[in-house]
Amino acid sequence: MPNIKSAIKRVTTSKKAQDANISQKNEMRTAVKAAKAAVENNADNKQELVNLAVKKIDKAAKSNLIHSNKADRLKSQVMKSK
Template identity: 60%
Template structure:
């Protein structure tokens, strides 16, 4: 544990940010996985799930959780499966 006050604050804020980023990234992965499974099973709501996954990917890219090209590539692959 750091002794300097600003370093202590930094540790606290980085832990909070890490938790928030982990949750956002996990929900993005879940959305993408749901869309892929729905496409594979020819589900009725597959298009809606792809749209939600695209939204989650864009959100993650804008927050810097994943690279913008990685988001575009994943969105492209999802759309291609349709």
């Protein structure tokens, strides 16, 4: 545990950022999984789910949560059989 005031603050802000990043990444993964399932099952709202997944993927890539190549690969997989 840090003793210096600025180090204590840094631990707090790092924890907040980590929680936000994990939350955003989990949302992205959930959206991708839902979109892939909708495409497989030919659901009525598959276009909406694919668009939402692409949006989440782009946002994660923009904030460097995932690499841009991975984002492109995920988007390709989601849109493959649209």
